[in-house]
Every structure is written in structure tokens, then in C-alpha cells.
Amino acid sequence: MSIDLPLVDTALAAGVPADAVIPFGRDRAKIDYRWVEKVGAQPGRLVLVTAMSPTPAGEGKTTTSIGLADGLRYLGKRAVLALREPSLGPVFGLKGGAIGGGRATLTPAASINLHFNGDFAAIAAAHNLLAAMADNAVYFDTHDIDPATVSVRRVIDMNDRALRAILLSPSGRLDSAGPGAGTRSNPGAHATRATGFDIVPASEVMAAFCLASSFADLRERLNAMEVARTRAGVPVTAADLGATGAMLALLTEAFCPNLVATREGTPALVHGGPFANIAHGCNSVMATRAALAMGEIAVTEAGFGADLGAEKFIDIMCRTSGLRPDAAVFVVTLRALRYHGGIANAARHIHNLQAVWGQSVVVALNRFDTDTEADIEKVRTQFEELGVPVAVSEHFARGGEGAAPLAEAVLAALETPSRTRFTYSDSASLSEKITAVVRRVYGGASVTFAQEAREQLRELEERGYGSYPVCIAKTPASFTTDPKRLGAPSDFDVPVRDVHLSAGGRFVVVMAGSVMLMPGLPKEPSALAIDVDAAGNVRGIH
Numbered sequence: 001m002s003i004d005l006p007l008v009d010t011a012l013a014a015g016v017p018a019d020a021v022i023p024f025g026r027d028r029a030k031i032d033y034r035w036v037e038k039v040g041a042q043p044g045r046l047v048l049v050t051a052m053s054p055t056p057a058g059e060g061k062t063t064t065s066i067g068l069a070d071g072l073r074y075l076g077k078r079a080v081l082a083l084r085e086p087s088l089g090p091v092f093g094l095k096g097g098a099i100g101g102g103r104a105t106l107t108p109a110a111s112i113n114l115h116f117n118g119d120f121a122a123i124a125a126a127h128n129l130l131a132a133m134a135d136n137a138v139y140f141d142t143h144d145i146d147p148a149t150v151s152v153r154r155v156i157d158m159n160d161r162a163l164r165a166i167l168l169s170p171s172g173r174l175d176s177a178g179p180g181a182g183t184r185s186n187p188g189a190h191a192t193r194a195t196g197f198d199i200v201p202a203s204e205v206m207a208a209f210c211l212a213s214s215f216a217d218l219r220e221r222l223n224a225m226e227v228a229r230t231r232a233g234v235p236v237t238a239a240d241l242g243a244t245g246a247m248l249a250l251l252t253e254a255f256c257p258n259l260v261a262t263r264e265g266t267p268a269l270v271h272g273g274p275f276a277n278i279a280h281g282c283n284s285v286m287a288t289r290a291a292l293a294m295g296e297i298a299v300t301e302a303g304f305g306a307d308l309g310a311e312k313f314i315d316i317m318c319r320t321s322g323l324r325p326d327a328a329v330f331v332v333t334l335r336a337l338r339y340h341g342g343i344a345n346a347a348r349h350i351h352n353l354q355a356v357w358g359q360s361v362v363v364a365l366n367r368f369d370t371d372t373e374a375d376i377e378k379v380r381t382q383f384e385e386l387g388v389p390v391a392v393s394e395h396f397a398r399g400g401e402g403a404a405p406l407a408e409a410v411l412a413a414l415e416t417p418s419r420t421r422f423t424y425s426d427s428a429s430l431s432e433k434i435t436a437v438v439r440r441v442y443g444g445a446s447v448t449f450a451q452e453a454r455e456q457l458r459e460l461e462e463r464g465y466g467s468y469p470v471c472i473a474k475t476p477a478s479f480t481t482d483p484k485r486l487g488a489p490s491d492f493d494v495p496v497r498d499v500h501l502s503a504g505g506r507f508v509v510v511m512a513g514s515v516m517l518m519p520g521l522p523k524e525p526s527a528l529a530i531d532v533d534a535a536g537n538v539r540g541i542h
Contacts, residue, residue, distance in 0.1 A: 011259055014267055014294035016082065016305070022256060024117055027108045030256035036290045037214050041322065044292040045414055048325035049301040049364075050310040050353070052332050054476060055339045059096065060366045060396070061301050064331045064403075067104035067395020068364070068410065069299045070264045071403030075411070078366040080254040080295035081268035082288045084281075085120065085258070086113045089159040089199050089519055092527040096542040103399035105263050106524070110538035112260060119271070120157045120200050122254035126222075126247040127205040133243045134227040139170040139189045142520070143236055147188035151500075153195050155203045161520030163197035196380070198517040199275075205247070207279040208274035208504030212286070213321055215248075215255060221249050224503035237503070249323045252538045257287040264400050267294060276303025277473040277515050279505060280312040285321045297414075304476035306349040311441055314357050315423050316469045316507055317468060326417040327410055328359040330388075333366050334375055342485050343382050344488035350388055352441050358421040360413045363390040371398065389413070426467045430457045430499075434510055435500075437487070438494045442479040445491045453510075456499040460508060465501060474512040482514030 007029050011021045020035035049065040067085060072079035072432070083106075086098035097113040099106040106112055115121060131152045136148060137143045147170065156163065156418055167174065171190045200206060212218035223239035230236060238244050255272040271287035274280055281303030282288075291298035302309030310328065318324055330353060332346050340346075346363075353359040363383050365376065376392060383390045391409040394402030424436040431449065438444040449457070460466065477483035480492045498511040529540035 002470070006066055007261060008261060010261060010265070010267055011294075014078070016294060021259075024258070025111070027260070028111060028117060029259040030117065030253070031259055031290050033215060033256045033286055036257065036286050036293065039289075039293045041289070042292040044295060045326040045417070046288070046292065046323060047297060047299045047327050047329060047410060047485070048310065048313060048359070049299065049331065050306040050313075050349075051328045051330065052215070052336055053307070053478060055208065055336050055342060057335075057448065059303050059333045059336050061331050062098055062101070063100040063104045063396055064329065064364050064366055065301045066100040066106065066262050066266075066268075066297050066395060067393055067403035068329060068406055069266045069268070070104060070400030071079060071263055071393075071395065071407030072297055072410070073264065073266050074400035074404050075407050076294040077297055077407075077411070079266060079297045079299060080291040081262065081266060082291040082298055082300040083270050083282045084301075085116050086271040087120065087199065087201050087273055088115065088157045091523050091541060092530070093159040093519060094522045096526050097104065097142060102396035103263060103402070104395040106260055106268055107272065108260065110541060112319065113541050114538070115526050116270065117254075117258050118246050119254040119258070120273070120432075122250050123203060123205050123209055124155050124157060124200050126208040126250040127152075127200075127203045128505065129247060129250065130205070130225065130227060130238055130241070130243050133241045135168070135170040137241060139186070141186035141189070141514040143240060144230045144232070144529045145228045145236055147191055147193060147233045150193065150227060150469040152225075152227040154197045155200045156197050157200040159199070159521045159525075160197065161497065161518065164518045165194065165196045165469060167192045168195050173206050173245075182473075196518065199519060201273050202278045202344050204502050204504045204519045206272065206274045206500055209251065209255070210274050210282065210284040211280065211317065211505055218251070218255065219244060219248060221504040226501060226503050255286065256462055257284060257290045276309050276312065277476065278471070278509060278517060279502070280507070281309050281314040282313050284319050285317065285323070288323060306427060307441055308476050308478055310357070310475070311423065311437060312418060312471060315437075316404045316471060318420060319422060320506060321471055324418070327413040328353050328361050329410060330361055331364045331366055331369065331404070334371050334379060335368065337379060339486065343379070345486070347386060348443060348488045350386060355421060356421070356440055358416040360416055361388055362409045362413050363388050363407070365390060365392045365397070367392050367394050410469045430461060430466055430470060430508055432467075434472065434496065437470065437472055443490045444480070444494050446493045448493050448495045450495070453496045453499045459466045460499070460501055465508060469507045470510050471502065471505070471511055472510045473508045473515040475515075
């Protein structure tokens with residue numbers, strides 16, 4: 001089936017009133033956030049797509065999500081997608097675009113992959129405005145800020161390792177900068193400090209944007225963002241700087257979820273894109289609520305493997321939004337099973353989904369054209385011995401029809417829907433929450449806290465943030481903090497070296513191991529293959 005109706009008509013057919021549909025070019029639209037706020041929580045079913053620990057190439061969660069939604073529509077169900085937006089960093093870097101593949105793709109592909117409707121630019125502008133206002137306050141000494149404590153970095157939506165570490169002077173002058181430089185009234189006005197850039201998906205504004213349940217909630221989250229401390233040690237927030245109103249002005253249009261469609265015409269809300277390590281890795285709450293309001297089944301996904309993506313989807317997003325998945329689709333590939341030395345890695349993830357988080361699970365075997373029937377049957381038998389239903393999905397090659405067996409298995413799972421549980425309670429201490437994730441989800445034995453991290457946790461609890469969920473930032477390649485330890489290791493230790501507050505996200509970020517907030521380009525980046533043909537069509541985004 002091809003798209004034969006304007007996208008506005010697609011929205012109207014899904015129950016969105018005409019005055020809530022904002023055309024955005026010929027093949028895109030936005031849905032007014034005020035309509036999403038008005039319709040509120042809907043009784044539709046929510047299906048979470050997650051996966052085993054990935055190989056470097058990834059295992060096709062987005063492609064499977066798109067194929068599943070098309071498969072549900074193929075079976076006559078009103079399915080709607082809610083997915084993250086691509087970041088330009090991976091598009092031009094190593095991973096490439098994020099609109100699916102083969103027959104299971106979103107359209108318009110190039111527009112979605114390249115600065116889609118300006119959302120990431122708006123988030124970057126709001127973030128950088130806050131950073132500029134913080135340094136402006138340092139320069140004029142209007143808020144008694146200790147220049148050494150300014151913590152908000154700049155962001156850009158590009159992989160650029162040269163920006164990871166920079167020297168910055170609030171005056172814009174480096175020639176006279178140095179200890180004691182500046183005016184007598186404000187020596188810090190010309191003093192340099194070490195800082196750097198992060199990629200936009202790592203921005204705290206992005207986390208606040210995606211977790212906000214309303215525009216009023218977004219205002220409160222931005223108000224709370226901490227940017228520095230006074231010389232007396234008192235936190236300075238965006239509200240203190242008076243930055244929130246202008247930040248919201250930049251974000252008003254972006255806060256409206258984007259509507260596009262799959263190649264087969266399934267409506268898709270593509271909105272927001274936080275990292276799945278430093279943040280929670282899910283599309284916006286507003287997009288998921290819009291999808292539930294527009295269809296009887298909403299399909300969404302969480303980033304990386306289930307130890308990062310599904311854990312944060314449930315322990316952070318579900319906890320704060322009130323949304324709950326009714327079933328979980330667990331994506332595996334024969335390639336990833338071989339990479340991790342067998343089924344043990346997948347088995348631990350499935351145990352977590354079922355026993356820890358109470359999910360009704362279906363295994364989706366994402367079939368590649370090199371997979372043999374013998375290998376598929378062997379894997380199917382192994383999963384069935386675990387008591388988990390398995391469906392081979394050929395959405396990449398055959399679209400919705402190829403995903404119909406997976407869609408049928410999901411509909412069967414929805415007959416006994418999930419009863420979502422959290423890894424830890426709100427009342428647990430922050431260190432207890434971290435330990436619970438390490439032991440119950442990762443399979444680790446212990447957590448070692450650096451002295452600085454212990455002090456940070458203690459301060460956060462003293463300031464009243466002990467009830468916040470924790471967002472553990474670690475490698476997605478392993479249950480451990482060592483990307484080379486594949487499979488399902490056990491009895492390992494997780495070192496916690498740093499902790500900081502994401503007041504906008506309303507969670508506590510826990511740095512475990514080395515996490516890159518500004519990726520670099522590979523030696524031969526994907527940008528080398530991207531061009532525009534004589535007809536104006538963008539080519540080469542994979």
C-alpha cells in the first residue's frame with residue numbers, strides 16, 4: 001500500500017481535529033501540543049520495542065518497530081508509531097540515519113534525517129541561550145556566580161571531537177585571561193575556564209523536553225535547571241537568571257509532536273531524541289500520548305539494549321509520566337546471538353523484562369537474508385525452551401506483510417497484558433537505587449563509589465532529591481562497564497566515578513565507566529557518501 005492521502009487527511013482520519021494539524025511542508029505536519037494536553041491519557045495499548053545487547057552495527061529496533069506497526073495495520077488494527085528523531089551526528093558519522101530500512105521505513109526519509117522540522121535546532125538554541133546568559137551573569141557579576149562552578153556546556157548536533165574540550169572566557173578575550181585577570185570588581189570576567197561542547201541528544205534541555213507532560217511542566221523543568229553556584233555555594237538556576245521565558249519561546253513550536261508516515265502509510269509521531277546513556281533514550285511523552293490518542297495500539301522503542309533502554313523507559317519515563325507498556329517486543333538477530341556467544345545475553349534481558357519489570361514478552365527474530373532455516377529453527381527452539389513466544393519477522397524484505405506473524409504474536413501477548421513493576425522504590429536511597437539496578441538488572445555483584453561520588457549523593461539527598469530515579473550512564477555493549485565483556489557476565493563490580501543532578505530531567509545521572517557526550521567522526525564518515533542529485537534528491541543516507 002502506498003500513501004495516497006495527504007498527511008493532513010491521515011491525521012484527520014486518526015481523530016485529530018483540523019485545527020490541531022499544522023502542515024509543515026508537503027509531506028510533514030505537527031500536532032498542536034494543546035490538543036495532546038486536552039485529550040490526556042487514552043486507553044490505547046502501548047507496546048515497547050527493546051533488544052538484546054547490540055553488536056556495533058545495531059540489531060534493527062527501529063526497523064522492527066516500523067515493521068510491527070505496519071504489520072498491525074496489515075491485520076486491520078489502528079496502529080500508530082512513536083519514535084525518536086535522528087541526530088545529525090550519527091547521520092554523518094558511523095551509524096547513519098534512523099528511519100528504518102528496506103520496506104520498513106519512514107518517509108520523507110531525507111527530511112526526517114536532516115534537521116527535521118527544526119526541533120533539534122530549537123533545543124540547541126534554548127540550551128545555548130541558557131549557557132550564554134550564565135556567562136553573561138559572570139561577566140557583569142549580577143548573580144554572585146563563582147566562575148569556576150559554571151556547569152552548563154554548549155551543545156551542537158554534530159560529531160566533532162575537536163569541541164570536546166575548549167577554553168572559554170566570559171569576556172570573549174583569551175589574551176589577557178588568567179588568574180586575577182579582569183576588573184577589580186569582578187576578576188572572573190576575564191578568567192578562562194575549561195569546558196566543552198556536548199552533542200544535542202545529551203542536553204538537559206532535551207531530557208526536560210522529552211519527559212515534560214505539558215507545556216507548563218516543561219516550564220517548571222527548565223526553571224529548575226542548575227547552571228552554577230554562587231560564591232556562597234548556593235545553586236543558580238535558569239529561573240534565577242530569568243532565562244526560562246526566552247527558552248520557552250524558542251521551544252514552543254518544537255514542542256508540538258511531528259507527524260509523518262511509514263512507507264505503507266502508518267502514522268508516525270517522531271519527536272525528541274535523548275541519548276540512552278546520559279539520559280533516558282525515549283521519544284517525547286507528548287508524542288507517545290498523541291500516538292495513544294490517534295490509534296488503538298501505539299508502538300514505541302527504547303534506545304540500546306534492555307539493560308539501558310527498557311530500564312530507563314520503565315524506571316524513569318513510566319515512573320514520571322504514568323504511562324505503562326502493555327507488552328514488550330524483544331528484538332534479537334542471529335548475528336547478535338553469535339556475537340555474544342549464545343543465548344545467555346538474551347536470556348538475562350528476557351528475565352529482566354519478565355521477572356523484574358513484569359512485562360508480557362514476545363521475541364522478534366529480525367531475519368537477515370543470510371540467515372538459514374536451520375539456524376532460525378535452532379534459535380526458535382532455544383527461546384521456546386525459555387517459555388517465550390518467538391516470531392520471525394521479515395519486515396525489512398516484505399514490509400507489513402512480512403511482519404504479520406510478529407503482529408499476531410503481539411496481539412496474543414496483549415491478551416495477558418504486562419503488569420509493570422519498577423526496579424526500586426521511590427523511597428530507596430540513591431545508592432540503594434544504583435545498587436538495585438546493578439544487581440537486579442546487570443547481574444553484577446557490587447558497586448564501588450568514588451569518594452567524590454559518595455559526597456555528591458549525600459549532598460543531593462540532603463537537598464531533597466533522594467526520591468528521584470537514577471539514570472546510569474555506561475557502555476551499551478555489555479552488562480558491565482567494559483564493552484569487551486560480552487554475553488552475560490556475573491559477579492562483577494561497577495565503579496561509579498561521578499554523579500550529577502539533571503533537574504530538568506528530574507533524575508540523577510550516575511557516571512559508570514567512560515561515557516562519550518561528544519562523539520567523533522570515524523576515519524571515513526558516512527558524510528562522504530551523501531550528496532544531492534541533479535533533481536534535488538538527497539542520496540547516500542543509510
